[in-house]
Amino acid sequence: MFYYISKTVINTLRIQKEVITIIKNILISGAAGQGIDTVAGILEEGLFKAGFHVFSNKDYMSRVRGGNNFIQIRFASEEVYSHSNNFDYIIPLDTLAYNENKNLLDETSFIMDLSLKTEDHENILAEDFKMMAKESGNEKAITSSIIGYLWKRYGLDFEILEEIINNTFSEKLATINISACKKGFESTLVENQIQSKGTSKDYIFINGNQAIAFGALMAGCKFYSAYPMTPSTSVMNELALYSEKYPIIVEQAEDEIAAINMAIGASFAGVRSMTGSSGGGFSLMVEGLGLAGISETPLVIVDSQRPGPATGFATRTAQGDLSFILTASQGEFPRVILAPKDPEDCFKLSFKAFDISEKYQVPVFIMTDQYLSDARKTIEAFEQDDFSNKSYYAELNNVPGYNYERYKLTESGISPRIYPGQYSNQIILQDSYEHDEKGHDTESSFYGKEMMEKRMKKLNNFEEDIMEPEIIGIPYSEIMVVSWGSTYGSLKESIKKLNDEDINIFALHFNYIWPLPQKHLEKFCGRVKKVITVEHNYTGQLAKLIKQETGISVTDKITRYDGRQMSPEEIYTRLKEVL
């Protein structure tokens, strides 16, 4: 036996196919260094090119070789919002991978067991694939044979795969892999013909961190400094790739302290700048955050969260930094916190973060997490016309030479801002000390009060930029879920499933976190009997914030803090438990 699948299940699936969108789901699991990134890359790229909506996510260990990592690829002809733990194919590339994923197998699973030896399976198919690869010139090309096999089972066009393999490998390796792939393709029959809607032309396939980088570049970010830290590093990788051709400089700083100070320097000097890290690195940046706050230097900070404290789980996901970031730094100053919900939102909010930061001269956070950083999703290509760049540098009229005041007291609290060299007869002075209007340090009571009030009122008009949380499901139901950031996809699917079962429930999903948008909360909370929070942390940090700001109490908390993202099935089940 090399796979396990019952006929009744096949029939059930076939019936379902006609009425609902069929979402396919493949899990590829193996050791670090075994090439699962390459296999998954070819597969997901291929499915995207074939016109499917694809959602893939990664689960990996903090090691370069060995262990067990996996990639899930979910695809359909309609938009796919999250991962899921119901698989059509599970492809374990070694025994450990097989054992690790045993618990995920159910009667709908189609297991392709390539492990060398397991209790339950002989490896006839594995042996076949190995032979195909060997005949093609390299045993390692076994994964290409598997891809070919799957491709045929789904009834897809081989040419798409061929092109991607050609682009993935050097010429010699490409020939071997295409041959191995073709052998796999020809070894089986179409089992489950699926149709795409041919969407790839106007769509892109991008992960959260790539989308943040893309949004930043389009917003005019010209400087990014950071110290490598998983899972934020891929923002830096992407921007470094851009820097080969586009006007941006990426600086690998000696530590996160240097990184944030450099980014502040760059912003002061006249360019839009960003830094990023995970919670541990951001901990080192906290003093710099205060500098951006008191010196009123625009700055965008990415926090790609992972479980903490200290080193925590290096490569896993969490939403545990919210309470920290809300109050990070001694003293008080205004800040804005955004938490994108999916890769598309990563782009939008990254773009928006720069605008907010420069408009209000405040630090702006983009809070993502490992799940969203690495999650790759098919989304509609961004339309240029939906995004416009505005420069907020002041035009000084009638300011006598050397009389410009960086911290001029104004009604809005926002002072006209210029950069060094913008005017040949003006200078600009910024200060980490409390300061007077020119930026000179002061110990006066007058400026102590005035400058604090000036800074704190800058966000009084933030309403014109704020976005209320998205309403998912049937509004005005008696059960309301609140959630934020990357839980969006799984939550959306689970709410839909509950609504489909005639359970009245809705969710408010926050991507603007601070200042906390309150209109929807106030509008709906009078009618609800239950408020349930869904978060990837222990204490329910959004729930605490909502309580603190609005007095609304959360009745039930659904939390997960083991570094793994909740699936739609898990949220569905756990919501049912508390309904």
Added chain:
Amino acid sequence: MTSVFNNEFEIAWCPGCGNYGILKALKKALEISGKKPSEITVVSGIGQAGKTPHYLNTNGFNGLHGRALPLASGIKISNPEQLVIIHGGDGDGYGEGGNHFIHSIRRNLDMNYFVHNNQIYGLTKGQASPTSAIGTKSGIQPGGTIMEPINPLKLAMSLDCGFIARGFSGEPDHLAELMSEAFAYKGFAYIDILQPCVVFNKVNTFSWYKERIYKLEESFDYTNPDKAWDKINEWDKKIPLGIIFKKEKPEYFEKASLVNPPGVKNSDPKIYWEELLEIYK
């Protein structure tokens, strides 16, 4: 002296502080540079040296303790037209921000790092600094510090810093010459400036320095690393002033060879929109 670089902000240094000589030298060097105030940015951390930007009519950023170098690096990378000068102290630059000193030398941006080295913490009232001699007594080192002092020039030399000089606050004209040389040098130019602290440092006083300092002769070959090492090791009896080591090295932008360097000039990045979308298609 009337100078466009003067301002009217009240100076908060102690009477007799070595910083006055350093400020005087800096203004002189700035005059010689021919730059306008708008073309110069003076960056500092915290400490007595950190106050420098407030006493000058130039652009300035008084940042965090120890963090002036990375702050300045971001400024120089993003607005390379600016003449960027960093003023730090021995506690600020060799203690709190020591790591940045190492990596700023490696990065080799065309900046000027002037350290006011008075071998003591002034602003926090007299604790031992990384350059204090063993045995220096203070409120928190009542028995005298047991830490060995850093020789910052050795550190810079070991990192192959392309411009290493030593000045003295009591010789402002000579110091101004060194600063001018530093401005002219393309790359990271570093001057350790010896300076008495009239309140807290009772050992390295003005007269202590006067007895020991001497100016390197014009014939001194500062391109020779062996000779530079010899001079760097002089301290107890004789202390050399001048350019100690200098060598041509590719600076940051030469090394980076950017196809499309950004800079402050506004260009709409949206012209790259479609090209970028193609990456993800």
